[in-house]
Amino acid sequence: MTQLILAIDQGTTSTRAIAFETAPEGGLQPLAVSQVALQQHFPRPGWVEHDAAEIWAATLQTCRAVIEKAGGVGRFAAIGITNQRETSVLWDAATGEPLHKAIVWQDRRTADATGALAAAGYEPMVQAATGLILDPYFSASKFAWLLDAVPGSRERAARGEVKLGTIECWLIWKLTAGESHVTDATNASRTSLMGLETLSWRADLADLFKVPLEGLPDIRGCADLLGVTETSLLGAALPIHGAAGDQQAALVGHGALDPGDAKITYGTGAFLVANVGATPVTSTSRLLGTLGYSVGGAQAYALEGSIFSAGSAIQWLRDGLGVIADSAQSEALAQGLADNGGVYLVPGFTGLGAPWWKPDARGTITGLTRDSSPAHLVRAALESLAYQTRDLLDALAEDGAPRLSVLKVDGGVTANAFAMQFVADICEVPVERPAFQEMTALGAAKLAALGVGLIDDLDDHPVEPPTRWEPRMAAAERDRLLEGWRAAVKAAIIAAP
Ligand code: ADP
Numbered sequence: 001m002t003q004l005i006l007a008i009d010q011g012t013t014s015t016r017a018i019a020f021e022t023a024p025e026g027g028l029q030p031l032a033v034s035q036v037a038l039q040q041h042f043p044r045p046g047w048v049e050h051d052a053a054e055i056w057a058a059t060l061q062t063c064r065a066v067i068e069k070a071g072g073v074g075r076f077a078a079i080g081i082t083n084q085r086e087t088s089v090l091w092d093a094a095t096g097e098p099l100h101k102a103i104v105w106q107d108r109r110t111a112d113a114t115g116a117l118a119a120a121g122y123e124p125m126v127q128a129a130t131g132l133i134l135d136p137y138f139s140a141s142k143f144a145w146l147l148d149a150v151p152g153s154r155e156r157a158a159r160g161e162v163k164l165g166t167i168e169c170w171l172i173w174k175l176t177a178g179e180s181h182v183t184d185a186t187n188a189s190r191t192s193l194m195g196l197e198t199l200s201w202r203a204d205l206a207d208l209f210k211v212p213l214e215g216l217p218d219i220r221g222c223a224d225l226l227g228v229t230e231t232s233l234l235g236a237a238l239p240i241h242g243a244a245g246d247q248q249a250a251l252v253g254h255g256a257l258d259p260g261d262a263k264i265t266y267g268t269g270a271f272l273v274a275n276v277g278a279t280p281v282t283s284t285s286r287l288l289g290t291l292g293y294s295v296g297g298a299q300a301y302a303l304e305g306s307i308f309s310a311g312s313a314i315q316w317l318r319d320g321l322g323v324i325a326d327s328a329q330s331e332a333l334a335q336g337l338a339d340n341g342g343v344y345l346v347p348g349f350t351g352l353g354a355p356w357w358k359p360d361a362r363g364t365i366t367g368l369t370r371d372s373s374p375a376h377l378v379r380a381a382l383e384s385l386a387y388q389t390r391d392l393l394d395a396l397a398e399d400g401a402p403r404l405s406v407l408k409v410d411g412g413v414t415a416n417a418f419a420m421q422f423v424a425d426i427c428e429v430p431v432e433r434p435a436f437q438e439m440t441a442l443g444a445a446k447l448a449a450l451g452v453g454l455i456d457d458l459d460d461h462p463v464e465p466p467t468r469w470e471p472r473m474a475a476a477e478r479d480r481l482l483e484g485w486r487a488a489v490k491a492a493i494i495a496a497p
Contacts, residue, residue, distance in 0.1 A: 080448030131289020157215030180227030242447030255460025
């Protein structure tokens with residue numbers, strides 16, 4: 001009987017469970033899926049919360065649904081978990097109940113706290129130790145906020161009565177009925193509390209952020225045994241044998257396993273993760289140093305950069321300007337023009353991310369003439385994806401990362417063949433889109449399948465071949481376009497308040 005893997009993909013807007021089976025060719029393919037939407041809470045401007053109890057209930061519900069669809073728990077060999085990263089939970093060890101709403105990665109409430117640490121000169125030390133800049137994005141300041149907000153919880157955490165963790169840690173705790181308080185090293189690498197080289201918590205950082213070490217989970221490898229489910233929950237004691245944060249799981253899902261392999265997920269925003277090999281690289285261009293994965297005691301490190309507005313620029317054309325009726329129309333409109341007519345759109349709707357880091361920059365359009373049409377705006381929006389990717393790849397190169405051999409892509413925007421060809425052209429790198437798009441869940445499934453011995457390695461073994469775009473633009477044309485883009489970015493930054 002086939003042995004299946006149950007992948008839990010706990011994301012920002014939904015919780016999903018997917019059953020994977022091993023394909024005869026060696027890869028993993030999906031068999032059944034169940035999904036539940038997750039309610040977002042915005043109690044104040046800049047604050048974003050989730051209800052950890054709701055996340056747990058949805059996890060249990062989707063797992064049970066998928067197990068049933070796939071023919072019963074007896075068919076499953078193991079569970080793998082991937083999750084929204086950095087989101088922070090505080091709970092009572094005795095009752096297993098959250099003591100506060102979870103603080104979501106997007107939440108900016110601790111900006112003053114991390115800003116004060118940066119002003120006091122701690123950033124170089126924190127970056128050298130963890131790879132991360134000082135920012136409210138990461139879990140440490142969120143943990144500290146929770147411990148401040150719940151009276152007595154810091155002391156109770158120091159006594160082991162109160163637990164801290166990111167979402168995979170919370171789910172493992174619940175799935176094991178409190179037997180396992182563990183995290184995987186990729187999720188731990190997003191807290192600002194773990195030494196990136198040692199993969200262990202650092203007492204100096206715990207002191208700096210005022211987070212008691214005793215409240216933190218044990219750190220494990222991504223394909224280690226992380227716990228065994230309590231029998232009554234799913235009908236059997238299943239080993240949880242894989243876990244990784246969502247972007248890292250996608251790296252594994254894509255099979256971006258060698259230095260020089262990189263993946264970028266083009267959704268609402270875009271997240272680039274580049275494999276840099278067995279030793280961490282410290283960024284001098286404000287990319288994030290992070291762990292790609294840790295398997296069997298061997299590490300792949302990564303550099304990461306985010307683009308704040310990718311698909312959201314297309315959404316704006318549709319919902320804000322009304323120049324397209326649906327996202328897919330953008331392709332034909334852009335393709336219908338011979339070139340961009342000198343029009344550039346810098347989609348700084350919510351500021352500019354890496355490598356510019358200009359939170360106050362705003363969206364800017366340059367080069368308009370009387371000839372400019374809605375199609376030029378559409379084309380400029382699609383082209384901006386490629387230019388922003390190029391800026392990230394240039395930052396990678398500046399940091400001494402290995403030269404990219406291929407850029408693996410996934411996410412809603414990759415349906416757009418014009419945009420993908422333009423990325424290949426502007427970035428001078430082949431672009432590959434896998435036929436199966438659920439790279440995050442696939443990554444978690446692969447880790448668990450490896451951990452439990454169902455597969456021998458993390459290679460991608462795609463069941464269907466990927467679509468590939470080769471760079472074919474002449475260098476002079478590319479240089480001319482990049483010059484126009486850089487002038488537009490300058491205009492966006494100068495115009496910032
Ligand atoms: P997320 O996971 O961030 O919600 P998805 O991966 O589902 O995002 O991608 C959705 C995004 O993809 C939307 O912003 C949408 O505008 C964009 N998108 C979808 N289809 C296309 C297309 N054919 N061309 C360009 N953008 C597209």
